[in-house]
Structures are given as C-alpha cells and as structure tokens.
Amino acid sequence: MAESLDIIHLCEDEKFINLAIEQFEFCFPGQNIFYVIPNSLDEKLKHVSQSDFVIITNQEHLILIISSLPKGAIIILHSLSPRFYNFVIHLPESLTVVWLCFGFEIYKDPIYFNDRVLLDKLTLRKFPLRKVSVKESIKEKVRPFYRLFNQKLPLSKKEYKQKALKRINYLGSSFKEEFDQISKMINQRKNYFSFWYFPIEIIVEIDKPFIFPKTNMLIGNSGFNTMNHLDVFHKIKRYHLDNMNIIVPLNYGKPEYIEYLLIEGERIFQNKFNPLLSFMDLHVYNSVLNSVGVAIFNNKRQQAIGNTIALLWFGSKIFLSEKNSFYHYLKRIGIIVFCYESELNEKSFSKFLSLEEIEHNRRILLKELNKEHLGKLLKEQILKINK
Incomplete structure (x- = not known):
C-alpha cells in the first residue's frame, strides 16, 4: 500500500x-x-468550491497552524502573495516548499523587473510606465545599514519578500524557459517543478472540428498595454486585409488604454475593426477563436497562454514575440509558430496553415498537455520530493 502524503496548499480565492x-x-x-x-x-469564497479539504483562513490563522503541520508535509504555494510571506518565513526548514509562480510576483515588482522592456516603441511613448520613487529607492538601500544600529527595525516589504523567496525550495512554472527567466530575475536557483493549471481538455473540446474557411484575424487577448496593440496596428495597417475582420478582445484591462485603442482601431481599420467588449462564456469565445486564421500576440512575456493554445488547436497561424519565453517553449516542442519581429509581413500574414500543419500542432499539444500526461508528471514530481 502506497504511503499517504500530507500536501498542504496555500492560495487565494481564484477561479x-x-x-x-x-x-x-x-x-x-x-x-x-x-x-x-x-x-x-x-x-x-466566491470562486473556490467548498469541500471537506478546503479551509477558509487568514494571515493570523496561518501562523497558528504551523506548529501542527505534519513533519513530512509538502507545502504548495499557489502564487507568492504578500499575504503568504509571514507564513513562509516561519515554516520549519524540514518542510519542502513549492512555489507555483503566477508571474505577477516578479513582473509587477520594479525591484526585480524593469517593465519598460515589455513595451514596444509606440506603446511606451503613449503609455509610459510606473517608476520607483527616488525616496523609496534610497530607503531600501539604506535600511540594511541602519539595521546594524537598530535591530528592532521592522522588515520592509522588499525584505519580507526576499526572505520568503529564500525559504522556497522549488519554483513551479508551466515550462522550463519561464523557470529559467524567473530564476535569473530573482537571482536564485531553485529546483524546477512543472505544473499546468489547464490541461488541453479544459481549454478546448478536443473532439470539435476546426472551421474552414477562416475569415478573421485576432490581436492580443486583453486591454493591457503589455499586449502592444498600437505597434501591431501600425505594422499591419497597410496590409491587404481583403475580407478579413480584425478581432481585438478588450473586455477587461485598463479603461483609459481600452478607450484609446477603440478610437485608434476604428480610425485605422474602420469597419474591419471588431473589438470584443463584453464577457463571453468559454463555449461562445472558443467559437470566435475557431474563426481566426491569423493571431498576433506582441507581448514580451508569457501572457494569453490559454488563448494561444486554443488558437493553435483550432488551426490558427500564430505570431509571437521572440522575447516571450512561451514562443521558445513552443518552438522547442516542435509546434509550428512564427516570430512577430522577423517573420510577420504581408506575404506570411496572408498564408494560413495547411491541414497537415494544423494536424501536426494538434498531435503535439495533445501529447504534451493531456490530462493523463500532466497527472503522471505531477505524481512523479511529488513522489520524488517525498523520498
């Protein structure tokens, strides 16, 4: 009989x-x-389903349960929210901690990441990014020296985060390329833990046929400036679009950015511009994606992964930025995908994937991302940690 494990998860209320x-x-x-x-x-709880093994907690309660955690427990952090720091810092060294990184923990922290690299020229010019104040920067640099004379000085948010990061044993990501990138940014080398929240069977109906002919193109997946819509608009504005409509999902994001895109998109593409402004259920949204022949994602970090996988499954020709770690993952596993910077032009834009290329991509996606395969990989990793 297999040994029973104690797997303790910490998460926020996310769908x-x-x-x-x-x-x-x-x-x-x-x-x-x-x-x-x-x-x-x-x-x-608004999103997480209630069950016997789902316990509502808070930061104070988390500290109290540490002393009662089983000796060989494996701790799984679903993101590294600031609300988790104190719990992580106080965990006994004997417990293994796995951090499933969501991305925001690093990409939205100017201490670890300069997000200017996420924006193309036009987008950066029109929508400049946040800056760390000089005052805050000086305070963070001086604080360690000041603590030499005042041991009771409380930890800053940055110091709390750094201390929590050091306590973590495994860094979890969907693919190795992103793991390497995050490791470099935090300047720490962790053990790699592979985990996908979305098996292919959750993203699409795998038995549903793809549609021909495809009459639409898609740009981005949301109304955030990191999708660099403006640069894409201006790159393709002189292409012959023929009967192709331009779908731009803008049903969530930054309101002022979305408002500007609506004006600019209609000005450039006129009646071909088709923004999606209302939320759709997954079935309806996938029907829209199934009509897309070409999709362009000019984001410089991993975003829109679910959208990209669905579009590949439905037979779309995908252009991704070479600065995006997801692009390099797809190329490594053999997916037919194209580089936004060097391969997007009017000729490549107008030639869709062949039936053979679509079936090639489907075979690889099903092999790599099916529920049974991901489950086997998860089981192997947890059992290895428990040795």
Missing part, C-alpha cells in the same frame, strides 16, 4: 484553483488540504 484541486486530488486523493484566503472581508 482556476478548482483546476489545481481537481489535478492534485486526481493524483493524490484524500491527501490534500487547501487553505484559501478570501478576497473579501466577509470571509466567503
């Missing part, structure tokens, strides 16, 4: 945590506890 619950319970039934911090003061 896709249910998918993590499903995967971990599929591999290790009855061996998981999910401690969930609600997003609202009424301490009710």
Whole structure:
C-alpha cells in the first residue's frame, strides 16, 4: 500500500484553483488540504468550491497552524502573495516548499523587473510606465545599514519578500524557459517543478472540428498595454486585409488604454475593426477563436497562454514575440509558430496553415498537455520530493 502524503496548499480565492484541486486530488486523493484566503472581508469564497479539504483562513490563522503541520508535509504555494510571506518565513526548514509562480510576483515588482522592456516603441511613448520613487529607492538601500544600529527595525516589504523567496525550495512554472527567466530575475536557483493549471481538455473540446474557411484575424487577448496593440496596428495597417475582420478582445484591462485603442482601431481599420467588449462564456469565445486564421500576440512575456493554445488547436497561424519565453517553449516542442519581429509581413500574414500543419500542432499539444500526461508528471514530481 502506497504511503499517504500530507500536501498542504496555500492560495487565494481564484477561479482556476478548482483546476489545481481537481489535478492534485486526481493524483493524490484524500491527501490534500487547501487553505484559501478570501478576497473579501466577509470571509466567503466566491470562486473556490467548498469541500471537506478546503479551509477558509487568514494571515493570523496561518501562523497558528504551523506548529501542527505534519513533519513530512509538502507545502504548495499557489502564487507568492504578500499575504503568504509571514507564513513562509516561519515554516520549519524540514518542510519542502513549492512555489507555483503566477508571474505577477516578479513582473509587477520594479525591484526585480524593469517593465519598460515589455513595451514596444509606440506603446511606451503613449503609455509610459510606473517608476520607483527616488525616496523609496534610497530607503531600501539604506535600511540594511541602519539595521546594524537598530535591530528592532521592522522588515520592509522588499525584505519580507526576499526572505520568503529564500525559504522556497522549488519554483513551479508551466515550462522550463519561464523557470529559467524567473530564476535569473530573482537571482536564485531553485529546483524546477512543472505544473499546468489547464490541461488541453479544459481549454478546448478536443473532439470539435476546426472551421474552414477562416475569415478573421485576432490581436492580443486583453486591454493591457503589455499586449502592444498600437505597434501591431501600425505594422499591419497597410496590409491587404481583403475580407478579413480584425478581432481585438478588450473586455477587461485598463479603461483609459481600452478607450484609446477603440478610437485608434476604428480610425485605422474602420469597419474591419471588431473589438470584443463584453464577457463571453468559454463555449461562445472558443467559437470566435475557431474563426481566426491569423493571431498576433506582441507581448514580451508569457501572457494569453490559454488563448494561444486554443488558437493553435483550432488551426490558427500564430505570431509571437521572440522575447516571450512561451514562443521558445513552443518552438522547442516542435509546434509550428512564427516570430512577430522577423517573420510577420504581408506575404506570411496572408498564408494560413495547411491541414497537415494544423494536424501536426494538434498531435503535439495533445501529447504534451493531456490530462493523463500532466497527472503522471505531477505524481512523479511529488513522489520524488517525498523520498
């Protein structure tokens, strides 16, 4: 009989945590506890489904449970929220900590990442980014020296985060290229832990046929400036679009950015510009994606992964930035995908994928991302940690 494990999860109330619950319970039934911090003061869960192994908690309660954690427990952090820092810092060294990185922890922190590199020229010029104040920068640099004379000086947010990061044993990401990038930015080398929240069966109906002919193109997946829509608009504005409509999902993001894109998109493309401004359920949205022949994602870091996988499955020709780690992952596993910077031109833009190329991409996606394969990989990694 296999040894029973104690897998302790810490997460916030996010929709896709249910998918993590499903995967971990599929591999290790009855061996998981999910401690969930609600997003609202009424301490009710909005997204995560209630069950016997889902426990609502808060920062104070987390500290109290540390002493009762089983000796060989494996701690899984679903993101590294600031609300987790104190818990992580106080964990016994005997416990293994796995951080499943969401990306925001590093990419939205100017201490670790200069987000100017995420924006193309036009977007950066029109929508300049945040800056760390000189005052805050000086305070962070002086604080360690000041502590030499005042040991009671509390840790700053930066110091708390650094201390929490040092306590982590494994860094989890969907693919190795992103793991390497995050490791470089935090200047720490962790063990690699591979985890996908979304198996291919969750993203698309794998038995549903793809549509021909495809009459639309798609730019980006949201109304955030990191998608660099303006630069794409100006790169393709003189292409012969013929009967192709331009779909631009803008149903969430930054309001002032979305407003500007609506004006600029209509000015450049007129009646071919088709922004999506309302939320759709997954079935309806996938029907829209199934009509797309060409999709352009000019984001410089991993974003829109679910959209990209769905579009590849439906037979779209995808252009991704060479600065995006996801582009390099797809190329490594053999997916037919194209470089935004060097391969997007009017000729390549007008030639869609062949049936053979679409079927090639589907075979690879199904092999790499099917639920059974991901479950096997998850089980192997957890059992290896538990040795």
